[in-house]
Amino acid sequence: MKFAVNKGWSNGRARSGVLQLGSCPFPIQTPALLLTTRKGLPAFISPDLLTSSLPSPDSHLLQFSPLHFLEGISPKTISNIGGLHQMLSLHQHIFAAVPRDSIIALPEHDSTNKYGASFQTPGGRLLIKPAEYVELVSSMKPDFWVTLADEVPAWVSDKRNRTSVDRTLRWLDDCLSLNKTGTTIFGSIVGGSSIEERHRCAQEVAQRNVSGYWIGGFGLGESMDERAALLTAVTDNLPEDMPRHVSGLGLPEEVLQGVAAGIDLFDSTYVYHLTLGGFALTFPLERNKGDNADYQLSDSGGDDMKINLKATIYRKDTSPIVESCNCFTCQNHTKAYLNHLFNVHEMLAQTLLEIHNTHQYLGFFCSIRKAIEEGKFEQFRRNFVESRRECLFAAASSD
Amino acid sequence: MALKFEVLGRFNRARAAQLTLPHYLCQTPLFMPVGTQGTIKGLTKNQLEEIGCQIILGNTYHLALRPTSELIDELGGLHKFMNWPRALLTDSGGFQMVSLLHLADITEKGVTFQSPVDGKPMLLTPEESIQIQNRIGADIIMALDDVVRTTITGPRIEEAMYRTLRWIDRCIAGIYVSEVWLNVICLGIYAIGGLAGGEDKDSFWRVVAQCTAALPEDKPRYVMGVGYPLDIVVCSALGADMYDCVYPTRTARFGTALVPEGVLKLKHQAMANDIRPIDPMCECMVCKNYTRAYIHCLVTKDAMGSQLLSYHNLYYMMKLSRDLHSSIVEGRFPEFVCKFLQTMFPKGDVPEWVCNAMEVAGIDISSCCREMRFDVDKSSTL
Numbered sequence: 001m002k003f004a005v006n007k008g009w010s011n012g013r014a015r016s017g018v019l020q021l022g023s024c025p026f027p028i029q030t031p032a033l034l035l036t037t038r039k040g041l042p043a044f045i046s047p048d049l050l051t052s053s054l055p056s057p058d059s060h061l062l063q064f065s066p067l068h069f070l071e072g073i074s075p076k077t078i079s080n081i082g083g084l085h086q087m088l089s090l091h092q093h094i095f096a097a098v099p100r101d102s103i104i105a106l107p108e109h110d111s112t113n114k115y116g117a118s119f120q121t122p123g124g125r126l127l128i129k130p131a132e133y134v135e136l137v138s139s140m141k142p143d144f145w146v147t148l149a150d151e152v153p154a155w156v157s158d159k160r161n162r163t164s165v166d167r168t169l170r171w172l173d174d175c176l177s178l179n180k181t182g183t184t185i186f187g188s189i190v191g192g193s194s195i196e197e198r199h200r201c202a203q204e205v206a207q208r209n210v211s212g213y214w215i216g217g218f219g220l221g222e223s224m225d226e227r228a229a230l231l232t233a234v235t236d237n238l239p240e241d242m243p244r245h246v247s248g249l250g251l252p253e254e255v256l257q258g259v260a261a262g263i264d265l266f267d268s269t270y271v272y273h274l275t276l277g278g279f280a281l282t283f284p285l286e287r288n289k290g291d292n293a294d295y296q297l298s299d300s301g302g303d304d305m306k307i308n309l310k311a312t313i314y315r316k317d318t319s320p321i322v323e324s325c326n327c328f329t330c331q332n333h334t335k336a337y338l339n340h341l342f343n344v345h346e347m348l349a350q351t352l353l354e355i356h357n358t359h360q361y362l363g364f365f366c367s368i369r370k371a372i373e374e375g376k377f378e379q380f381r382r383n384f385v386e387s388r389r390e391c392l393f394a395a396a397s398s399d
Numbered sequence: 400m401a402l403k404f405e406v407l408g409r410f411n412r413a414r415a416a417q418l419t420l421p422h423y424l425c426q427t428p429l430f431m432p433v434g435t436q437g438t439i440k441g442l443t444k445n446q447l448e449e450i451g452c453q454i455i456l457g458n459t460y461h462l463a464l465r466p467t468s469e470l471i472d473e474l475g476g477l478h479k480f481m482n483w484p485r486a487l488l489t490d491s492g493g494f495q496m497v498s499l500l501h502l503a504d505i506t507e508k509g510v511t512f513q514s515p516v517d518g519k520p521m522l523l524t525p526e527e528s529i530q531i532q533n534r535i536g537a538d539i540i541m542a543l544d545d546v547v548r549t550t551i552t553g554p555r556i557e558e559a560m561y562r563t564l565r566w567i568d569r570c571i572a573g574i575y576v577s578e579v580w581l582n583v584i585c586l587g588i589y590a591i592g593g594l595a596g597g598e599d600k601d602s603f604w605r606v607v608a609q610c611t612a613a614l615p616e617d618k619p620r621y622v623m624g625v626g627y628p629l630d631i632v633v634c635s636a637l638g639a640d641m642y643d644c645v646y647p648t649r650t651a652r653f654g655t656a657l658v659p660e661g662v663l664k665l666k667h668q669a670m671a672n673d674i675r676p677i678d679p680m681c682e683c684m685v686c687k688n689y690t691r692a693y694i695h696c697l698v699t700k701d702a703m704g705s706q707l708l709s710y711h712n713l714y715y716m717m718k719l720s721r722d723l724h725s726s727i728v729e730g731r732f733p734e735f736v737c738k739f740l741q742t743m744f745p746k747g748d749v750p751e752w753v754c755n756a757m758e759v760a761g762i763d764i765s766s767c768c769r770e771m772r773f774d775v776d777k778s779s780t781l
Contacts (some may be wrong), residue, residue, distance in 0.1 A: 039696060041703050046710070048684050049443065072696030077672045089688035124702070315466065318474055332444065332482050336474055340437065340466045347441035347702060386504055 001144065001184045001211055002152070003243045004262075006373070013235060013262035015258055016372045021094045022141045023085055026057035027392070029242070031259050031372075033365045034063035034267040035358060038104065040088045044112035044350040047090060048375070053328035055353050058362045060093045063247075063267040065105040066136045066145075067180035071123050075139035083141035093199040097137050097145035098247055099128070102219060104268045107151040109160070114167065130174035138181050146214035146245070147175040149188035154222035160372075161192040164217075165201045172208060186212040186245060193207050193222050195233045212243040215263070219248020224257065231261035241359075241367060251390065252305070252364060256381045259368055269355045275350050278342045280321045281360035304391040307335075309353070314339040342399055404619050408728035410759035412611060416729035417514035418619055422478060423485040425453040427619060427640040430716040431488060432633065432648065436461050437481050440648045443712070444483055451717035454486040454538070456643045459531055462493070475739070476536030487537040487598065488643075489622070491528045493544045505545060507562065525566040541572035545568070545686055593694040604633055604756040605622060611638035615681040623631035628719055635723050636732075636760035636780040647716050648729050650709035654698035656761035657715040657743045664693070665708070669697035716756055740767040 002020040017030040040048055050059065069078065081087045084095050100107050104122055111118035116129035126138075130148050137145045148171045168190045179185060187210035191198035207212060215234055218227060235244060245265035249258045250273075257264055274281065283305040303310045307321070318372040320330035321338070328395065329338075329352040341349035371380035408415040413776030418425040432447075435458040447455070456475055462468060467638040474480050477487055493510075494708030495676060504511045525543040532540040543566050545559040609720050611620055621641035622634050631642050647657060654666040658678045664670075665677075681687075684708045685694075726735035736757070740749050747769030757764045 038703070039693075039699050044441075044702060044706075046446075046703065047442075047688065047708050048446070066540065069696065072700070073671060073692050077674065077692050081674050081692065087690065087693050134737075316470060316474060328443070328445075334474075334480075336466075336470075337437075337482070339481055340480075340738075344436045344461075344465050345707070346436055346438045347442065348438040350702075351441055351706075 003087065003212070003241070005241055012260065012378065014259045014372055014377045015234065015241070015262060015264070016369050017264055018262070023143055024060050024092050024094050026060070026092075028057055028061060028094070028262040029369055031255075031365060032058070032061055032172070032227055032265055032323060033362060034061045034245075034265060035059060036064050036101060036267060036269050036272050037064045040064050040084055040090075040095065041356060042358075044275065044347065044354045046351070047088065048330070049351070049355065050090070054358055055324065058366070061096070061360065062090070062093050063096045064142075065099055065101045066097050066140060067099055067105045067119055067126060068101075069136070069140075070121075070126060070128075072202070075136050079139040080371045085137070085141070090394075093139075094144075095142040096245070097140065097142040098212060098214065098267065099133065099146070099148060099268075100151060100216065100247060101224070102248060102250070103272060107150040107220070108162070109150070116149055117171075132172060132173045136174055138179075139386075141181070141183065144184035144186055144211065144218075146186045147188045147210075149190050149214075149216045151217045151220060152188055152192050153156070153217075153220040156192060156225075158194065161194055161197055164190050164192065165197050167271070168201065169204050169217075172210075173203065173285040174379055176208065178212070184211045186210060186214040187241075187354040188214045188216055189234055190217040190222055191225055191230070191234070192217055193230060195229060198230050198233040198241065199237060200316050202234040206211065210242075212245060213238055215244060215246040216248070218304040219250065219254075220247060226256060227254075228261065231258065231263070235262040243288055252260055256368070257383060259372075259377070260381060261384075268361075271354065271361050274306065274357050275354045278308060278349070278353070279304050279306045279352060279357075280309050280338075281357050282322050283360065283364065291396075309335060309338045309341075310342045313345065321356055322360070325356065325359065327356045329356040329359075401747070404617060406616075408730070410727055410730070410732040411636075413727055413732055413760065414638065414640065415635050415687055415724045416619070416640060418584050418640075420454070420486045420515050422487070422538050423453055423471040425486060426721070426724045428631070428635040429453055429641040429720040430549075430642055430772055431456045432713055432716070433458070433643055433645045434481075435645075436465070437477060437711070440652070440709050441702070442482070442709060446710060447483075451721065452485065452713065453720075454641075455483060457487055457489045457535065457537060458492075459528065459535065459541075462489075462535060462721045463531050468531040472534035472536070476534075477538065481672045486539070487535075488539040489532045489535050489541065490542040490617070491541040493528075493541075507565075509543070510545075513770035525569040527564065529570050542567045545718045563583050579622075594715075600630075600750070600752040601755070603630075604637065604752055604759075607634050607639060608637045608756065608759050616652075623757065628716070629743065629753065631719065632723070632736060633756045633760075636757060636762055637730055637735060638760075648709045652705040653766045654704065654708065656694075656708055657712045657737075660745075665691060665704075676709055678715075681711065681718075683711050684720040685711040686715075733764075737764055737767050 003017060005015050005017045019028045019030055035042060085091050089114040106120045108118040108120045108125060111125060118125060118126045120126050133148045150167040152161055152164045156378060168188055172187050187205040187208050189201045189205050191201045243264045244262060245261045247267050248256050249255055249266055250268040250270040258266060314335040319335060321335060322330055333352060336350060338349055371377045403419045404416055406414045406416045416427045418427055431454045432452055432457045437457060470478050471480050509522050511520050511522050514521045528543040544560040604714050607622060614620055619640040622639045624644055625631060625634060625642045626644045626646055654664060656663040656665060657678045663677060670691045675691055676686040677691060694704060694707060722735060726732045749768050754768060
C-alpha cells in the first residue's frame with residue numbers, strides 16, 4: 001500500500017492525498033468514501049451495476065465486516081475459492097475489513113469481555129476473539145483490515161473506558177503477532193469521550209508497526225460538539241503521512257468535521273439509510289447561496305439536500321431526480337416511476353435509489369477534495385453548514 | 400410497420416416464428432417474464448435487455464390500482480413510464496377473478512370484486528378492461544375471459560365458454576379504432592387460459608394439444624401461466640408459441656435456481672461448501688462470477704441473493720426460448736428435445752404424460768426413456 005499527502009494543499013488539518021492499493025489499478029484520491037456492503041456487495045446494487053453504473057475509481061473502495069460471513073460460509077471455503085476478490089468477482093476493487101458496521105454488526109460493549117469483542121448481529125450475539133478474527137481475515141485476503149477493538153459509547157464510566165483502551169491495545173498486539181500473511185493492517189484507536197484516553201490510545205498505536213489508523217468509538221452516542229476535540233486529540237498524535245480511517249461519521253456535516261480534523265477515509269451508512277427511507281440526495285454539488293428553491297418541500301419531509309420520493313407530489317413528475325446528474329437512474333428514470341415503485345414496495349426502487357444516492361455522495365466527496373485543492377475548504381465547510389442551518393430554520397419557522 | 404406473425408420453421412406441430420410488434424421484433428417460442436407492477440423484481444431495464452427478454456407482462460389489475468391506468472396514460476403509456484424499449488403485454492385482469500373468486504360475483508355484465516385497497520366493490524366489464532389496457536398502452540392486450548377453475552365440471556364450463564366468446568366480441572368493439580389496435584386484435588393471439596391452476600399434467604397437455612390443433616396456424620398461441628421449463632418444451636412441441644409465469648422469479652426468492660438437471664436449492668447445507676457455479680454451462684453474469692457457496696450465504700438473508708438468482712433464472716428461461724427457436728429453425732428440434740429430457744431425467748424416468756404428449760407431437764424420445772409405453776388411450780386427442 002502506498003499513501004501520500006499532497007503537500008501544499010493542506011487547509012489547517014484538512015488534507016488531500018493519494019492512496020494506492022494492490023487490487024485497484026487506479027490511485028484513489030482522498031478524502032474518500034468507502035461504500036457500505038453486506039457480505040461484500042452493496043445492499044441493493046448488483047455487482048454488474050456496481051462496475052457499470054458508478055464512477056470509477058471513486059466507487060472502488062468497499063467496506064465490509066468479516067462478521068457477516070460467520071454464518072453460511074466457512075473461512076476454509078472462502079480460502080478454497082481464493083479470497084474475497086475472487087468470491088465476489090471484483091478484482092479491481094479495494095476491500096477494507098472493519099468488524100463493526102452500523103447496520104448488522106453493532107458493537108455490544110456490555111458483553112465484550114477480556115476474551116473478545118461482542119457484536120449484535122441478525123443471527124444473535126457474537127463474541128469474536130483476536131485469533132478467530134485473524135483467521136477469518138486471513139481467509140478473505142482483504143486489501144487492508146483493522147485490528148479488533150473494544151468500542152464503547154460516550155456515556156460509560158471512566159473505568160470502563162480505560163479498560164476499552166487497554167483491551168484494544170492488547171488486541172492490536174495480538175493481531176500483529178498472529179498476522180502471518182503480511183497483509184496491510186490499520187491499528188484501531190478508541191477512547192470514548194475522554195480526551196486523555198483518546199490521546200493515550202493514539203500515542204500508543206502510533207508506536208506500533210501498522211500501515212494506517214482506524215478510529216473507532218464514534219457514532220455511538222457522542223454529540224457532534226464534543227466530537228471535534230476528541231478527533232483532533234487523536235489525529236494530532238498520529239504521523240502525518242499515514243492514512244486515517246474513521247467509522248460512524250455518516251452525515252455530510254460529520255464528514256466535513258472529520259475532514260477538518262485530518263481524516264482521509266470514511267465509511268458511512270448514510271446512503272443506505274436514506275435509500276431505505278425513500279430519500280434521494282439532491283444537494284447541489286456546487287454550493288451557491290440562494291440556489292435552494294425547495295424550502296417549500298419541508299412538508300414532504302425533504303429539504304435542500306434531499307427529497308422524499310414517496311411523497312404524492314412526485315406522482316406525476318416526469319423529471320429525473322436531479323437534472324444534471326449522470327447516474328443510471330437519472331439518465332433512465334423519472335421521479336414518477338420511482339414514486340410508484342416505492343409505493344408498491346418493489347425492490348427496483350431501492351436498487352435505483354442506491355445507485356443515485358451513492359453517485360451523489362461520491363460527488364460530495366469530490367467537491368470536498370476540490371475545495372481542499374483550491375485552499376478553500378474552511379469556506380466550503382462554513383457555507384455548507386450555514387445554508388443547512390438556514391434551511392432548517394426556514395422550515396421550522398414556517399410552521 | 401406491419402404487425403405480423405411469420406413462421407420460419409417447423410417440426411410437425413412445433414413452430415419457430417417471428418412476431419413483429421410495434422416495439423420489438425420477437426422470436427417464438429418465447430417466455431415472457433411477469434413484471435406485475437411495472438417492474439421485474441429488482442432487475443433494471445438494461446439487465447433485462449442483456450438477459451434477452453423480448454416481451455414483459457404487466458398485470459392490468461395491479462396497475463389499475465396503483466398507479467392507475469389514467470396516470471400511466473397521462474404520462475405517455477407504460478413503455479415510457481417504465482422506460483422499457485421492447486414489447487409489453489397486459490392481461491385482462493381475469494386471472495384475479497379466480498384468485499378472488501370467493502369475493503367475486505360474475506354476471507353477463509362483467510365481474511364484481513372487492514377492492515383490496517378500500518373494500519369497495521369494483522366492476523370489471525370487457526369494455527372497461529380494454530379501456531384500461533388501452534390507457535396502459537401495451538403492444539398486446541387481452542380480452543376479458545370468464546375464467547373458471549379447471550377442476551370444476553358441469554354446465555358452468557359451457558356457460559363460461561359462451562360468455563367469453565360474447566365478451567371477446569364486446570372487447571373488439573370496445574377498442575380504439577386506430578390501425579395499430581385493430582391490427583393487434585385481428586392478429587388475434589389465441590390465449591389458452593384457465594390452465595396452470597391445479598389440473599393434473601395429463602389433462603393439461605391434452606387440452607393444449609386440442610387447442611393448438613383446432614386454432615388457426617397463422618396466429619400465435621399463448622399458453623398463460625406456463626411455467627416450468629419441461630412444460631414449455633412439451634407445449635412448444637404441441638404447437639404453442641408464447642408463455643408467461645411468475646415461477647422463475649418467485650422460486651428465486653425462495654433460493655431455488657433453474658438448471659438443466661431441474662432445480663438447485665441453494666438454501667441446502669450442502670451448498671455451503673460447493674465452489675462450483677450454479678450451472679457450469681450457463682453464460683450468465685451470475686454463473687460466470689459466483690459460486691454456489693457464496694449465493695448460499697446470501698439467499699433468504701440478503702435481498703442480493705434473490706436478485707442474483709432472479710437474474711440467472713430469467714437468463715435460463717430466455718436461453719431456453721432461444722434454443723427452442725433456433726433448434727426448430729435449424730431442423731434439429733427432436734435432437735434438442737431428447738438432449739433436454741436426457742439431462743433432466745438421466746435415469747430415463749421421463750414422466751408418462753411427457754411420453755404421451757411427445758407421441759402426439761410426433762417426436763421420438765425412445766432414446767430418453769427407460770421403457771416405451773404403448774398402453775395409452777390417445778383416441779380423445781387429435
